[in-house]
Every structure is written in structure tokens, then in C-alpha cells.
Amino acid sequence: MxxxxxxxxxxxxxxxxxxxxxxxxxxxxxxxxxxxxxxxxxxxxxxxxxxxxxxxxxxxxxxINRIRHDQLSTQRSRLIKDYVNHAREPIRDIATLAGPQFASLRVLGDRISRFPLHDGNHITLLDSGDQAYPAMLQAIDSAAHCIALQSYIFDHDRIGLQFAEALRRAHDRGIVIRVLIDSVGSKYSRPPIIHLLRRYGIHTELFMSNMLGLRMPYANLRSHRKILFIDGHLGFMGGMNIRESFMTSLMGRHAARDTHFRIEGPAATQLFAVFANDWEFTTRERLRIEDWCQRTIDAPQPQVPARCIRSSPDRFIAATHNVLLGALAVAQRHVRIQSPYFLPDQTLMGALNTAARRGIQVDIVIPGRNNLRLVNCAMTAQLAQVIAGGCRIWRSRGNFDHSKLITIDDGWSYVGSSNMDPRSLRLNFELDMEIYDPAMARQIAERIDGEIAQADLVTLESLKAIPFLKQLRNRVIWLASPYL
Structure with a gap:
């Protein structure tokens, strides 16, 4: 010794x-x-x-990306095959419906997404919590068979408690319920609502990974998906977490904005397939699509072609990134983008600038007031590169808007949880939906144009007018943008 x-x-x-x-x-x-x-x-x-x-x-x-080679890859692939066999609908001619330029974009989606493009979907845009939360709560109260709920943030606040009570009532009626909350997002409020949900007897889990045998979350790999699936035929998805800050009735003139979507039809079943993958990854419990999707109800008119696009740091890495590149490549007239966190990488920025240089009008709306100060600084540092390429950047004047919306040529829309930043496009587990429908595209375009009508145009001159020390601060923060 x-x-x-x-x-x-x-x-x-x-x-x-x-x-x-x-x-x-x-x-x-x-x-x-x-x-x-x-x-x-x-x-x-x-x-x-x-x-x-x-x-x-x-x-x-x-x-280290421990997710990409997870041991559930075989089972997860089988879940998607189960979905494909479960729901088959005829597809109308995309070129005639949305525009001839979108025929090749559909082929791209076929090769990127494991989900087929299905007709027969009735999709309703819901503006902020004032429309989305009552519709979601009513759907939970009307559930007769099963409920699957997934959210990045599920706050223990006045709205979170309304959802918890609605889930408790459903549980007391004998409804089968599964709730999945991201382990990082669960810490946005204290105490985390998971304790209350479990006390109500609701099967609730945190989306997390193991490291060195310890149960702890990866701060760098987050489930940013928002899914509510009811009774095998009704779904909700989009950019909205569960928190009271999006309710005008509770927050008054300080309420933030967001956009969510109510879906009836085959695309709703795709939401469940994504949820089931994440649930099995987290708990090792397999939810059979035959048990959860027993009811087949024709969606009301109008019906449109749509499908889910999931992206994640596994074999679906860069899925949304690739879809956006394809969409910008086929654009012929007008690209509209609304994003709360706009930090495109050089490849995506090049595609935006190339579209603008081809004569395409590219309008990008970002918040004038951002809830993440560091992200706003990094965004500001990068805007000149996009403006110099011919894109128009607009800073909205209203309250913070968390919406993630894209339309191309008033015929194709891309909506969901993905932000246009490195974290969302490579690290997070995200869920988006492409919709081939001129009516929905026009509705989203009108929403974005309404923001532009009250927004301030960002110019190279206005960026140069920022004091040097603030410009330097922004550039230093921008260096860390992949990790914000």
C-alpha cells in the first residue's frame, strides 16, 4: 500500500x-x-x-447521438407498417389540385416520410389558445374510447389544470389514456404537473433517455411534438404547448399567439403512429394500432390530401430540412414563412436566397417581441445575409407569436412544431404536416399577410444603425446558435 x-x-x-x-x-x-x-x-x-x-x-x-441507433428501430418500423396497412385512401391528382409544380414535391415527401399522402382529411385552423384549448378540452370530454396526449410543455397553471381535470374525468369514465411530456419541458413550471396526473391515476411518462444507467433527460435532445389523439379518428397538432400564456381570457392584452390544427381523417391516425413510436421508445410498451384505431369515421367536407412529416435525431434526421429545400426549389410565385425562431443554416439560407433571386417573392415574418432574448440576438445577427439575397424580413408589432407556418404559391402548406433553427431541424423530435389544398394555403397566407400589414420591414440600413456593441453582442451569441 x-x-x-x-x-x-x-x-x-x-x-x-x-x-x-x-x-x-x-x-x-x-x-x-x-x-x-x-x-x-x-x-x-x-x-x-x-x-x-x-x-x-x-x-x-x-x-453523442444515442438516439439514432436505438434498439427499438425494428419495432418502430413495424408500427409504421401497421399504420400503412390500416389506412388507405385514394389520392387526387396533386398537380390539378394544388399546382403542377407540386407533383415533384409529393414524390420528395414519399421518399422522406414513411407515411403515404392520404386524401380524406378535414383540417381546421385554430387561432391561439382561445380557439385551440376549448376545442381540445371538448374533444377530451367527448372521448368514448381512448386518448393519447403528447406535449413539450404541459404547465401546472390554470390551463394545465383544466386539461388535468378533463383527463381525470375521462379516466373516471374508463377511457384509456396515455400522456407523454418532454422531460426538459416538464420543468417549465413548478411543481411539474406529472405528479398531479399520476395522482389522478393517469398513465403519464416523461420522454427521456438513459445515460450511464441513470434516468436523466438529455437537454440537447427534446421531444418538441404536440399531439392530441382521440378515439381513433380525431387529432390535434401544431405549435401550441399547454400553457395559459396563449389565452386572452386569462392574460388579456399580454397573451401570446400561436396556431394549432384540428384534423379528422387518415392524417389523425398518423399522429397516433408517431405518438406510439415515442411511447414505446420511452416505456417499452407497444400500443397496437388495432386497439387504438377501431373507429373509422368519414371526415366531413371539404377533404384534402395531407400527411405527417416527422423529424428527429435518428433515421429521420433532416427530414423537415429536406422538405423545405424541395419546397423552395419548386416555388414559382410567392413563399410566405412565419417562424418565432428564424436561424436557418447556410444551406437553407442559400435556398431562400436562390428563390428570391429567381424572382420569387419571399416574405419572412419574425416576432418583434421574442420570448427568448438570446435567440432574438442571434436571429438579428444573421438577418443581413437573407436580406442581401432579396428576401423580405418583417418584424411583427403585436405580442409574441409562436406560430410555425409556411405556404408556397397559395397551394401547399407546411405547419407543425418545427422552428427554422438548427435545434429544431437536427436535434429535436418534431412533427409537421404538409397540406395540398389551396383553401388552407390561402387561409394561412391571409394570417401571415395580416401580420405583415402591421409589421416593420427590416432593412440593411436599419441593421447597420444598431450600435456596434450590440452588433458585436449579437454576433457572439450567434456563434452559439446551434445550441440555443
Whole structure:
């Protein structure tokens, strides 16, 4: 023992250096071999080599994608096959319905999404919590068979309690219920509402991953999806979390805005397939589509073609990114985008600028008041690159708007949970929907145009007028934009 103690005393600096070198080299090799983005690989190699111990630890926590090769891949694929066999609807000619330019976009969606494009969907736009929450609560109270609810944030506030009570009433009626809340998002309010839901007897879980055998969330990999699925035929999805800040009746003139969608038809069943994947990933419990989708009810008119597009840091990585690139490539007249967090990467920015240079009118609406100050700084630092390419950037004057909306040529729409930033497009588990319907596209376009009518146009001159120290602050924060 004395010899070991003496050895450690004499050589501990060498041992520490050897351990540090081993950890750094191992982490650097892993990053070089597993990162597909050369910029990410270079960044991580630099971090782990230049920061002994801390660098490898950060890479272990935030740099390794343990989701992409999860052990449920076979079962998850089988769930999608079950869905495809469960719901089949004829598809109208997309070129005639939405426009000839969208025929190739449909082919792109066929190859990116595991879900087929289905006709027979009745989709209703819901404006903010004032329309969305009452409709969702009424659907829960009317449920006769099953409820699946997934949310990034489910606050323990006045609206969250209304949802909790509605779920309790449904549980007392004997309705089968599953609730999935993101482990990071669950901490937005104290105490987390999961304790109340479990006390009501509702089967509720947190979306999280294991690290080193410990039950703890990945702050870098979040389930940002918002899903409510009722009785096998009715669904809700979009950008809205469950929190009172979107209710005018509760927050008055300070209420934030958002957009959600009510769906009847095959696309609603796709929502369940996505939920079932995430539920099995989290709990290892498989929810059979035959049990949850027993009722087949024809959706009311009008019916439109639509399908879900899910993106996540597994085999669906960059799905939404690829769809957006394809949509911008086929645009012929007008692109409208509304995004609360607008931080496109260079590839997406190039596609936007290329569309503008082709003569396409590209209008992008971002909040004048943002709920995330750091993100707003990073956004501001990058706007000049988009404006210089010919795109028009508008800062809305009203309260914060959390909507994620895109329309192309008044014929195709893309809506859901994805923001146009690196986290949403590569790290988060997101759920969006493409809709081939001129009427819905016009409705969304009118909403965006209404924002533009009361917005301020951002110009290169207005950006140059920002004081230098603020510009420098924005650029420094922008360097960390992939992690905001």
C-alpha cells in the first residue's frame, strides 16, 4: 500500500495527463468517425482536444447521438407498417389540385416520410389558445374510447389544470389514456404537473433517455411534438404547448399567439403512429394500432390530401430540412414563412436566397417581441445575409407569436412544431404536416399577410444603425446558435 501511495504521489501528474490524453483522443476519434457534418466534427474535435476532461465530458453529455441507433428501430418500423396497412385512401391528382409544380414535391415527401399522402382529411385552423384549448378540452370530454396526449410543455397553471381535470374525468369514465411530456419541458413550471396526473391515476411518462444507467433527460435532445389523439379518428397538432400564456381570457392584452390544427381523417391516425413510436421508445410498451384505431369515421367536407412529416435525431434526421429545400426549389410565385425562431443554416439560407433571386417573392415574418432574448440576438445577427439575397424580413408589432407556418404559391402548406433553427431541424423530435389544398394555403397566407400589414420591414440600413456593441453582442451569441 505504501508503495502504491508513493507511486501515485510521485507520478500523479503523469497519470492525470495520460488519462486526459486517452479521454480526449477517444472522444476526438469518436467525433471524427460519427459526425456527418464536417463543421460539427471539427468543432467537437477542437473542444475535446483543447479542454482536458471538460471537453470529453461535454461530448459525452451533448455530443453523442444515442438516439439514432436505438434498439427499438425494428419495432418502430413495424408500427409504421401497421399504420400503412390500416389506412388507405385514394389520392387526387396533386398537380390539378394544388399546382403542377407540386407533383415533384409529393414524390420528395414519399421518399422522406414513411407515411403515404392520404386524401380524406378535414383540417381546421385554430387561432391561439382561445380557439385551440376549448376545442381540445371538448374533444377530451367527448372521448368514448381512448386518448393519447403528447406535449413539450404541459404547465401546472390554470390551463394545465383544466386539461388535468378533463383527463381525470375521462379516466373516471374508463377511457384509456396515455400522456407523454418532454422531460426538459416538464420543468417549465413548478411543481411539474406529472405528479398531479399520476395522482389522478393517469398513465403519464416523461420522454427521456438513459445515460450511464441513470434516468436523466438529455437537454440537447427534446421531444418538441404536440399531439392530441382521440378515439381513433380525431387529432390535434401544431405549435401550441399547454400553457395559459396563449389565452386572452386569462392574460388579456399580454397573451401570446400561436396556431394549432384540428384534423379528422387518415392524417389523425398518423399522429397516433408517431405518438406510439415515442411511447414505446420511452416505456417499452407497444400500443397496437388495432386497439387504438377501431373507429373509422368519414371526415366531413371539404377533404384534402395531407400527411405527417416527422423529424428527429435518428433515421429521420433532416427530414423537415429536406422538405423545405424541395419546397423552395419548386416555388414559382410567392413563399410566405412565419417562424418565432428564424436561424436557418447556410444551406437553407442559400435556398431562400436562390428563390428570391429567381424572382420569387419571399416574405419572412419574425416576432418583434421574442420570448427568448438570446435567440432574438442571434436571429438579428444573421438577418443581413437573407436580406442581401432579396428576401423580405418583417418584424411583427403585436405580442409574441409562436406560430410555425409556411405556404408556397397559395397551394401547399407546411405547419407543425418545427422552428427554422438548427435545434429544431437536427436535434429535436418534431412533427409537421404538409397540406395540398389551396383553401388552407390561402387561409394561412391571409394570417401571415395580416401580420405583415402591421409589421416593420427590416432593412440593411436599419441593421447597420444598431450600435456596434450590440452588433458585436449579437454576433457572439450567434456563434452559439446551434445550441440555443
Amino acid at each position: 505504501l508503495a502504491i501511495t508513493q507511486f501515485l504521489s510521485d507520478y500523479w501528474p503523469h497519470l492525470v495527463a495520460a488519462i486526459s490524453l486517452t479521454l480526449s483522443v477517444s472522444a476526438a476519434i469518436h467525433a471524427a468517425m460519427n459526425k456527418n457534418d464536417v463543421r460539427a466534427a471539427i468543432a467537437w474535435v477542437g473542444v475535446v482536444l483543447m479542454s482536458p476532461f471538460l471537453g470529453p465530458f461535454l461530448y459525452l453529455v451533448a455530443g
